Amino acid sequence: MINLDEETKQNAKQLDHRYDGRLKVTGAAKYAAEFPVKDVVHGYIVQSTIPSGTVASIDDAAARHASGVLAVMTPFSAPKVTPNNNVNVLQDNRVLYNGQPIAVVVARSLPEAIHAATLLRVNYNPTPARLDFDALISESRPPKRNGVAWEPGTSPLPPGANRRGDVDAAFAKAAVTVDQIYTTPIQNHNPMEPHATIASWENGKLSVYDSTQGITGERQNLAHAFGLQPNDVHVECPFVGGGFGCKGSVWSHVLLAAMAAKVVQRPVKIAITREQMFGPVGSRPNTRQHIKLGADATGKLLATQHDVTLYASMFADFVEGSANQTNMLYASETLSTNHRLVEMNLGMGTFQRAPGEATGTLAFEVALDELAEKLNMDPIQLRLANYAEEDPGKKLPWSSKHLRECYADAAERFNWARRKPTPGQVREGNKLIGFGMATATYGANRSNSTAIVRILPSGRVYVGCGTQDLGTGTYTIMAQAAAMALGVDPSLVDVELGDSTLPRSGGSGGSQTAASVCPAVYQAALDVKQKLINLACNDSASPLHLANTESVSTRDGVLFTKSFPTKSEPFAALLSRSGTPIEATATAEPAKDRSTFSSHSWGAVFAEVAVDADTRTVQVRRVVGTYDIGTLMNRKTGINQLQGGIAWGIGFALHEEAHIDPTHGLTVNRNIAEYHVPVNADVGEIDVACLNIPDYRFSPLGARGIGEIGITGAAAAVANAVYNATGKRVRDFPITIDKLMA
């Protein structure tokens, strides 16, 4: 563990602008589909129109002879590859969901490819489809572990299952119980930038421009699929227009672009259309969450039971672990959690911002609101009565937890004291006003990361790392991490990322990038600073010549001795004598004693809603949140992520849902006009504060990561506020007008 010394703290400066902001607003930042690759041609994915069966035949004669067409790939003609099992890339003729890729047309231009796709004649052998979730619940099964089915009665429990104590005995003792079912719908990712890939081959080596949350993983995945060495695959991704989990997997279009490029021997671009975002690129599964709580008269949880059922595709499992945080968030004496999957003819489930916690905190924090009401207890008091002083699931101490301060700070700023516990009491004209609150939490993750830092004779600094910036601020905080270790202004740091030839880093998922990448940058910068000091002390032309290296410090790009600060030399003056840059590479790993503590981020989130008494439209007037996320590395990019997460939580509570046609298994509302996400008018005021208490036990810079916690709890706070306003408890999300009228 490196603890920041006083010198580094003094040198810590935040960039007050987003490093990549100017490039983005001027349009200079290039996204995957925008790279001007010579001779690029266009691939268009043709999707199945049935949910289940086989493709019997595809007559592609007319398409192949259409204007501009270079190739048609079908299950009967596509090159053989070795994909992961989460994608369908024309390797066989099975159809497992409506919208599955069944062909790719490659043409000179995109309009020609789209036109030729209409000329394909596809014959199917349909089979009965599994599309009725409720009817199939009786056939649910535990998730597989590494593809292996769980055998009843065997240990360990299936993935996502946890037990502590005798739940049934504890329920029997409970003074008050809640027993309810909460349901959340399928949701689809819609970042501003849809998925896109440009793939090209040269001398047997594959290069891709792709919008991805993990260039290193993608390189590995493509190498495996095409039987190449990882070094024969080059992935470039300098900018991502939003990831949120959907770009954490290598989906079919990436492989199909590379396959098509092989077939036509030219670079091929496949850009997923907005409509195709509701198809072969994953979605957040629906959840059915049965929650049973038993408490004593003081509100102490004696028993917690959280049983989750969700859909899984017919080809690979994905578990939205809605009950995972239930195992650690409150100190319930006994507990039982379970996840079960219902196989359906739908596309893959996948990671979507706080996968598990987003859906899980919604249901659980609403259940707690119901319990608080039964106990006639303030919702904050109920949570404090069950405050977990250590991780109750892992029985480990927290590396850092200041959730009490979050409740207190947010309650104060929100003016929670004004809340009327009995619903439907506050009216302003025709509006019913309600207050609600919930706890937010998300785990802290780190993975190995390597970075290079170089000081140039000009005095500027270069930082390189094979990570990626999803739009979250990775460029910005990498510049800051190098600058604080070196003692230079962060505006003098140039950052390079998103290229698989750079030193290796992990995927940007699980809110892990800040805590993984910045420590590596920081350590490399400390190492190069030491080299710089050694150089100065050994350079007879330097004013620092023969100074004790221990006595030399840096600030604002100048080396100086601590005892005689006027004995100094700028970095640029020192390095320009040799004209050679100096550099260092360092790797940072999770703390050696990581298994001895548990690390999570925390928050308290409060919402005020106004519900129209007649039309039942819900307006979220304001949300106030206070978060304990460790060090807030950069105010602008950090607060922005929390605000974005909260906006998403509002949509989760009130707007977002994919409607699946029960006969054909197609998403009916596959556009952003009918798939509702909150717009500015829906969001109101979002007031976010961070405690900014570093967690040095978890990571050297004290940051725990911030990308996902914002969505957690936010939807429940809104839902609880709607109940407080109306007295109507809606447990089937989103809370749409019709459900409030019924």
Ligand code: MOS
């Ligand atoms: Mo996040 S859903 O782990 O990209």
